Structures are given as structure tokens and as C-alpha cells.
Amino acid sequence: MIEMKDVWKTYSNGIKAINGIDIKINKGEFVYIVGPSGAGKSTFMRMMYREEKATSGTIIINGKELGKLKNKHVPKLRREIGVVFQDFKLLPRLTVYENVAFALEVIEESKANTRKRVMETLSLVNLKNKARFLPDELSGGEQQRVSIARAIVNNPHILLTDEPTGNLDPETAWGIMDLLDQINNRGTTVIMATHNKDIVNTFRKRVIAIDGGLVTRDEARGEYGYEN
Amino acid sequence: MMKQEVNTGMKIKTFGRHGKEGFKNLGRNGWMTFASISAVTVTLLLVGVCLALLLNLNAFGDQLESDVEISAFIDLTAKQDQQDELKSRIENISEVESVTYQSKEEGLDNLIENLGDDGEVFESLKDENPLSDAFLVKTKDPQDVTAVAEEIKQLENVQDVEFAEDTVNRLFKVLEIARNVGLALVVGLLFTAMFLISNTIKLTIVARSHEIEIMKLVGATNWFIRWPFLVEGILIGIFGSIIPIGILIYGYYYLIDLIANRFPTLFIDLLPVTPFVYQLSGLLIVLGVIIGVWGSLTSMRKFLKV
């Protein structure tokens, strides 16, 4: 469960990115975060995995109050949250398999367990046959699926995706949506910041609209509501 | 869910990984690594030579100092009771350890003996001994020699006071200058080496920033991220200590050998090879590791941000 109570965020340069947000997201939900560029969507996401600290207010993730979380406990929080970006952030010199395994190696998972989990996850994202490929040898959609595999290989409770289809053509974007839906159906909470009107309007889920750092709309089966 | 416990202890496998990554880091900026190792080498070489010199000089100084005596020559006119009073006055000076009487005949014998071959010239003087009877004074602390000598000079019935003033003072001066010059050089070099190491590691951190970002994102602990860079620094320190240790061990053996074979009459007692050189070698490795760790911590504090 994710809960925000009267959360504010002012960056050190004085920009007020989030100006009093109250929100509750239950386990297993699929939520779109929509809003114009500069609305504060990415800041909202970054606060959830403690990449940014809220200036004031309370954020509770799986019972942990992030404001009170010690720095040394941040890694544990991050292991419960998968994060996916628009630009994939794959390591170019590692193969598909190695990129996904990397996430488990650096948290000291055993080799046998790593192998089993990586293979399972690669088959979930349908890339088992390209395990030995380098990121350069893949299409954009495939690269995004590797990055999703890396985010979920540790079975996190929550998957945060910040404009995951932003760099992809519509056809490919639909493939990614199918995958996210599948992940959501297994019980993972999925939160997706997006600009993609077609996806939001077709693939109907809860929509939280943010503008000027405030929640302007929160609908159970909402629409995009902006003219891109 | 998989086991989610964040392990702070280090498993053997993890230790191996950090070691491997540390070695890989060394290769990443070959020339910078080479420069860093060279800087550590020069630094430790100087530290080693300075320490070997200073410790030997100190030991030599101690030995000399313990030999330093003040000769207080007694006025020829002084009667026995005046001599006794003078002796007890000297003994009453708080820094004085012992006072012994030496007749002028003994004084001349000692002088002739000390001068060895050159002393023969003085044999002829035996009949008309130019020396006076004297009290030989030892101080508790060799450093007080000058002050005590001054004090004795003021006493009645003292004709003159002599001690190896120049030798003592010069030795202290030399020791002090050597110590200061050595220290300044070593400190300067230490900072240079540290600076080079931290810059080398900064380059590695920059080269791996992408990887570090992902590690943080997926929940690697801060120490898991730091260790390879720490290993890199430690390795630079250890590699940098190899040549200085080699030179030190070889050089010291050579020197001892040289003195023993070529200049057996030279009155210099160097500290014995064992355990001295090995202790010094251990110290150099430890110093190398400290410089390395210091360099990598400096770099991590500025650039790793974990």
C-alpha cells in the first residue's frame, strides 16, 4: 500500500514541484499518472523510491514511513520497488541475461537462484531466445522489455514506470502495455506516468491527473483528459 | 517473495566479486593507475629511507648521549675540604646523576687511550701534565648537559668546564633538520599520492556511473557499491609498496655488509637487520594501504554520493 499525506516538494533551486498531495494506492492496483510536462509526475515517482525526499508531509510505502527511513535502509526499500524509465538504462556491454542478472547479483542473491529467476523472468517478457544478445542488437520495444525484466526479477510489490512507452512506436507500446497488465495480474501494483492519450483512453484504469504539483483529478476508470 | 534480508556481513562470493571488480578498475585507467602506483612508490621509498636513517640516527644519538660527560676541572689552589664542598654542591644540582673524581694522571691516561695511535704524542707530556684534577659529571638527561655545565661553571673553585658541546649540539641539529626536511617531503608526497589515487578512482567512478546508478536503483547496499573502489585504492597502495620494500631490504643488507667488510673499524652500530627491516617493510605496506584507502574515501565522498 502506498499513502501520501499532504506531501510537498521544493527542489534546492526553489522550484515547487509538488504542492500538497494526498493519495492512497492499494496493493494490486494499476494507476496512470497523467499531466502536462513539468506537472511533477516524475518527482512524484522519485519520492516513492526515495530518490528524492519530500520537503514536508508523510509518505508510507508498505508500512514504511519514508521520511523516517534511515539512509542505510533505503536499499531494502528499493528491493521492494521496481523502476522502469523511458530510456531503458541498460548496461551496453552486458548481454540481456547479464543485464537482468545484474539486479540480483548486486543484492547478493545466490547463483542458482539468480539463474532460475532470470530465466523465468526472461520467458515472462518473451526474450528467452535473445538472452545472449547485447542491448544494441535489440529493438526499442525489446530493450524496454529487458529493462522491465530487470525491474521485476526480484519480485517487487510495486512497479514504477515513468513514461515507459515514450520512446516507442504505437505498435510496440501496446506490447509493453500487455506485459505491464500481465505483471499487474500477478498481484504487483503498477504505477505508470504517461503522456500516451490512446493508451490511457483504451486501456482503462484508474487515472490520477497531476498539474502544478497538485492532484487535479482522480478517477477509477478515467480518461486522459488532455489534448497532448 | 524471495528472501529480502539486506545482508551487511560479507559472503565469500561477494568478497571475491569485490576483489575482481577492484582489479578490473585498475585496468580501466591504466596510465592513471600507473601514475598513482608510481607516486605511492616514490613516497614510500622516501618514507622508508627517512625512517631507516632517522631510527638509526636516533639509536646512534642515544648511544652518544649516554657517553656525554662534563669534566669540571678543579682550581689548583683548592684544598681538600673545598674540593669536598664543590663535589657535594655539584651533586646537589637536581639534573645531575653522578659525580666521580678523576686525578690529572687518570685524565691524561684516558685521553691517550681514547685517541689511540694519535695519543702517543702525549706520552711525553706525562712528566709535565697540563691537566687538572677534575670531577666527571653525568646528567640524568643528556639534553641537560649544556645547562648543567653552565651552572657548574658558576661554582667556586672551578677552573674550567668542558664537555662535548659541539658534538652534542651538532648532532641534535642534524637530527632535527633531517627530521623536519624528511617530514615535509613525506607529507608533501603523501598528499600528492593521495590526490593522484583519488583522481584515478574518480575516473573509475565516472566510467562506471551508469552501473552505479542501476546498482542503487535495484537496492545494492552502499558498502556493496563502495567496496570495489576501496579495493582499487588498497591495491594501488600495496603495489606501490613492493619496490620500496625490495630496495629497503636489499639496501639495508648491502649497507650492513659493506660496513662489516669494508669499514670494520667504523664505529657505527646499525640496528640489526632482523627484525628492523621487516618491521619497516610491514609499516610500508600498512602505509601504502592507508594512502590507498584515504584516496578512495576522498574520491567516494566527493563523487559516489552513496
Ligand SMILES: Nc1ncnc2c1ncn2[C@@H]1O[C@H](COP(=O)(O)OP(=O)(O)O)[C@@H](O)[C@H]1O
Ligand atoms: N532535479 C531537479 N532539480 C530541480 N528542479 C527539478 C528537478 N527535477 C524536476 N524539476 C522541476 O520540477 C518540476 C516538475 O518536474 P517533473 O517532476 O520532472 O515533471 P514531469 O515529470 O511531470 O514532467 C519542473 O518544473 C522541473 O523543472
Ligand SMILES: [Mg+2]
Ligand atoms: Mg517526467
